[in-house]
Amino acid sequence: MTSGYAHPEVLCETDWVASNLKNGSIRILEVDYDPENAYRQGHVPGAHLVWWKRDINDPVRRDIINKQQFEALMSRVGATPDTELVLYGDFNNWFAAFAFWVFQYYGHKKLKIMNGGRKKWELEKREYTKDEPTVQPTKYVARPPDEGVRAYMPDVRRAIERAEQTVLVDVRSPKEFTGEITAPPEYPMEHAQRGGHIPGAKNIPWAQAVNDANGTFKSADELKALYEGKGVTPDKHVIAYCRIGERSSHTWFVLKYLLGYPSVRNYDGSWTEWGNMIGNPIEK
């Protein structure tokens, strides 16, 4: 169900994907945390693999891919700036939402997330294949980055000073928020140097926006109650953050597209940058 969302066009249902698979009008990308236990076990027919660690994150610079790397990725999957890309993945679309944010940043606007991701496709026992698609590489030229979707450390400093106008949303687990642990509990990620959170941030874990049973997004009314109940209202500028900006991409997507908040940015430097910078104020 996509009704009630501010921008339902950025979501598609599994039925819609299944019926458009064969006509070649869409390009499907599976974005995984762990391809060995996801894409390589079988995927939606025609889906290309995007592995967050290799394809959308630069391990040397410890940053998102640069414009040239983005163009190379789009070229590899045979996309042009006009290609409609459907993203889905493991872990309730955690990494698919991260790809959505990175692709938006580099100006690719024709994007949809398949509601429910791998989980729902599997639950519905739909067709899977292990065959990897082959396509003719394209020459993709990205648009200039859209800085309107990204927040940087100075933006966060300003947000702390202007708390009546801007709200920071920490989407990590409560234990990361309080500083008891310094990496997501479920997965072997690198740890930040210090524990805690950015002063004044509200803790709303990202997965609260998802129905655990099938990985789909909660209804617009449920999402509204969740965020507005914690003071994250559409009249404020919102900055979402997590450890390195992946889970917070999911919350960015929910607030910007499903609820239609006018001013939402993802701080991908996130806790790893803020907390590791000695001198930055923190709370526990």
Ligand SMILES: O=S(=O)([O-])[S-]
């Ligand atoms: O999602 S994450 O960047 O916090 S690992």
